[in-house]
Amino acid sequence: MQKPLILVTNDDGINAAGLNALAEFVSEIGDVVVVAPDQPRSGQSHAITIEIPLKYQRLNRDSKYPLYTCNGTPVDAVKIAKNKILDRKPDLLVSGINHGSNSSVNIIYSGTVAAVLEGAMAGIPSVGFSLLDYSPFANFDFTKKYVQKIVNNVLDQGLPKDTALNVNFPYTNGQPLKGLKICRQAKAFWEEEFESRQDPHQREYFWLKGKFNNMDNGKDTDEWALANGYVSMVPIHYDFTAHHAIDKFKSWENYD
């Protein structure tokens, strides 16, 4: 029987430890092809590259599975994989494991999650994984059991149409994970901060930083689950419509 074809991508780039860990974990389940940005592309959201041309290449590197890079964003990588690299539609797309949180509103900035939504738009069951540890030397081993269980569940049962999964792992400092919680995205936002510096020509420039503000005390949120030692899993979609608000604006149709 043919093994499932699994496309692996991320936004931290081809050399990230989290990408390697994810590819290893899912290579025990299916045939893996890695297609990832050639450099870190964190915070790229659903950006696509239209001002410069795209290139991709297969790396000449010893590996159990083919490794490709492209000079674009995570969403570009998914599009190139589908259209140029893979000879059939993958049975699964996994993205990550991201070095750092993609819980709550981080999702809107995340290239890791954007790749997942791009997969879902193309009808590919897609799951994003992130670990709340920004270190390039983060240990991902303790996530393996959950990654494989979730991947097996998705391959066995499929996902509802237009729906993908956003999974985050807490940083447990060696403590065991408490379990999996199905959550909603917490209401939170980043308040930007700009760190000011001067270049050698006395011109001011800024590094964008931010302060995370969680406005949400709900125990059904991903933030709650992560703060309490659980793996959070949020089913996500790409309908931006605020359906509950449509009726409120109906009177605006009466113009003139």
Next chain:
Amino acid sequence: MQKPLILVTNDDGINAAGLNALAEFVSEIGDVVVVAPDQPRSGQSHAITIEIPLKYQRLNRDSKYPLYTCNGTPVDAVKIAKNKILDRKPDLLVSGINHGSNSSVNIIYSGTVAAVLEGAMAGIPSVGFSLLDYSPFANFDFTKKYVQKIVNNVLDQGLPKDTALNVNFPYTNGQPLKGLKICRQAKAFWEEEFESRQDPHQREYFWLKGKFNNMDNGKDTDEWALANGYVSMVPIHYDFTAHHAIDKFKSWENYD
């Protein structure tokens, strides 16, 4: 009485005709400050700039209102405007007028709409405007009445919490607009196409293109409204949770 402070941005960049038109239209209503990317940033979605430092400057250009540029994305522009340029929180953020559609799924790729969602996250009533005409010489005059009416409505009534507006104008080729329709985002997707070329060193490269696929026949969608000569207005938010799917996954919580 103090006039409302209106922040104007876009993703086509500081020199776009649509930005100029929008700033002109709303300058009849409030005090305008323009803060826009210094170059075209279409398709940048909610990307933020974290790999290179950010700069901004006020342009030395004759204008009724201050014009600022930054070297970042539309979302960066909003963050810099809020944090560095404006002396108080704006009463309104408007983005556009985009040269080209931001209806249905285009919203997820759009920098114009991302700026609007970033505004909403910061508690600023925010509206994005787009015209289904990609020409740099597009005529925006016929949109003025609607832009001003919608802006006045928002300033008078406010917007529901966490909700912003995504307004698209059809290309009418001189025919009058039929009216305003409050809509949901149509279910559609882009199927990527890659145009292959060779550089002078015989290396293959690609331009990303795409084919728009509308899978949605609903008459309550933005695509329907636009195809039938109406202005479409979709209330939008930034909750990616597929709430209807949460219960379906609850059994996955029973691991081991």
